Amino acid sequence: MSAAADPQGPADGLDARLATVRARIDTAARAAGRDPATVRLIGVTKTHPIATAEAALAAGLSDLAENRVDALVTKAAVVPARWHLVGRLQRNKVRDVVGRAALVHSVDRRSLVDVLDQRARAQGCVQDVLVQVNVGEDPAKGGCDLADVADLVTYAAGAAGVRVVGLMTVPPLPGDGVTHGDAARPHFRALREARDTLRGTFPEVEELSMGMSADLEAAVAEGATMVRIGSALFGPREEGAR
Numbered sequence: 750m751s752a753a754a755d756p757q758g759p760a761d762g763l764d765a766r767l768a769t770v771r772a773r774i775d776t777a778a779r780a781a782g783r784d785p786a787t788v789r790l791i792g793v794t795k796t797h798p799i800a801t802a803e804a805a806l807a808a809g810l811s812d813l814a815e816n817r818v819d820a821l822v823t824k825a826a827v828v829p830a831r832w833h834l835v836g837r838l839q840r841n842k843v844r845d846v847v848g849r850a851a852l853v854h855s856v857d858r859r860s861l862v863d864v865l866d867q868r869a870r871a872q873g874c875v876q877d878v879l880v881q882v883n884v885g886e887d888p889a890k891g892g893c894d895l896a897d898v899a900d901l902v903t904y905a906a907g908a909a910g911v912r913v914v915g916l917m918t919v920p921p922l923p924g925d926g927v928t929h930g931d932a933a934r935p936h937f938r939a940l941r942e943a944r945d946t947l948r949g950t951f952p953e954v955e956e957l958s959m960g961m962s963a964d965l966e967a968a969v970a971e972g973a974t975m976v977r978i979g980s981a982l983f984g985p986r987e988e989g990a991r
Contacts, residue, residue: 763804763805763808763982763983764808766981766982766983767805767808767809767810767982769981770790770965770978770981770982771790773965773966774788774790774965774969774976776966777965777966777969777970778969780970781969781970783969783972787974788969788973788974788975788976789812789974789975789976790810790812790976790978791812791813791814791833791835791958791975791976791977791978792805792810792812792813792814792978792979792982792983793813793814793815793816793835793961793977793978793979793982793983794813794814794815794820794824794979794983795814795815795816795817795820795836795979795986796986797983797986799823799824799827799828801983802824802828802830803827803828805830805982805983806828806829806830810830810982811830811831812830812831812833813828813830813831813832813833814832814833814834814835814854814977815832815833815834815835815836816834816835816836816837817836818834818836818838818839818842818845818846819845821834821845821846821849821850822845822849825849825850831851832849832850832851833850833851833852833853833854833977834846834850834852834853834854834855835854835855835917835958835977836855837855837857837891838853838855838856838861840860840861840864843861843864843865843868844868846876847865847868847869847872847874847876848869848872848874848876850876851877852877852878852879852914853865853876853877853878853879854878854879854881854917854958854977855879855881855891855892855917856878856879856880856881856901856905856911856913857880857881857882857883857891857892857893857901858893858901859901859904862901862904862905862908862911863908865878865908865910865911866908866909866910866911867910868910869910869911870909870910874910875909875910875911875912876910876911876912877912877914878905878911878912878913878914879913879914879915879916879917879956879958880893880898880901880902880905880913880915880916880917881893881916881917881918881919882894882895882898882916882917882918882940882943883895883918884918884920884936884939884940885918885920885921885936887919887920887921889921890919890921891919892917892918892919895939895943898916898943898947899946899947902947902951902954903950906951912953913951913953913954914953914954914955914956915944915954915955915956915957915958915974915975916940916943916944916947916954916956916957916958917957917958917959918936918937918940918958918959919961920932920933920936920937920959920964921936929963929964929967930963930964930966930967931967932964933959933960933964933967933968934964934967934970934971936959937957937959937960937967937968937970937971937972937973938971940957940959940971941957941971941972944957944972955974956974956975957971957972957973957974957975958973958974958975958976958977959971959973959975959976960973960975960976960977961976961977961978961979962978962979962980962981962982965978965981
């Protein structure tokens with residue numbers, strides 16, 4: 750049911766779900782000996798209507814994300830959140846993202862760095878990005894190979910209009926009988942280790958964007974600084990909504 754057809758509106762139950770997710774982050778962080786404040790909660794409004802993003806912002810969730818550029822453009826025009834692009838970015842869409850998205854999570858190749866750099870310099874700004882890494886070598890997922898991360902970060906460091914501030918990954922789906930957290934944790938650990946190695950040369954590469962609704966505890970345990978949460982906050986996807 751779309752928000753427009755729901756008489757209770759998109760905010761119904763959101764405060765409680767937001768509190769639950771924040772409590773999960775708090776518990777996981779404290780169990781790992783971390784300060785919960787070091788984990789940024791990003792609400793992914795993918796396929797949900799603008800009213801849902803408005804309700805999330807009103808509830809105190811200032812970081813929101815979209816996986817499609819057109820949806821980000823539409824929502825960012827009316828919802829003054831800190832917007833993240835978490836989906837794949839095509840070069841011909843870069844002009845709509847630079848200066849609009851606070852952080853692009855999905856940079857995975859040199860050619861994309863080049864276009865982002867060119868556009869950002871033309872606009873007189875620096876675009877913050879994360880390098881997306883396909884840690885699990887899943888053909889269904891985007892991202893550069895783990896072995897290529899250092900090369901891509903080094904290449905981007907030479908681009909005046911682009912600033913790599915961390916790494917991102919989406920782990921493969923778990924096999925039968927394995928929980929999302931157990932399956933994802935080795936991939937999250939590998940991303941953290943790659944980040945830690947990079948920081949010896951690039952201390953600005955601090956962020957780890959990893960963890961979603963089903964595996965956020967494993968991500969926080971392995972050092973996530975950002976978790977991207979959709980269904981646990983907003984319910985099932987509303988296909989066709991904008």
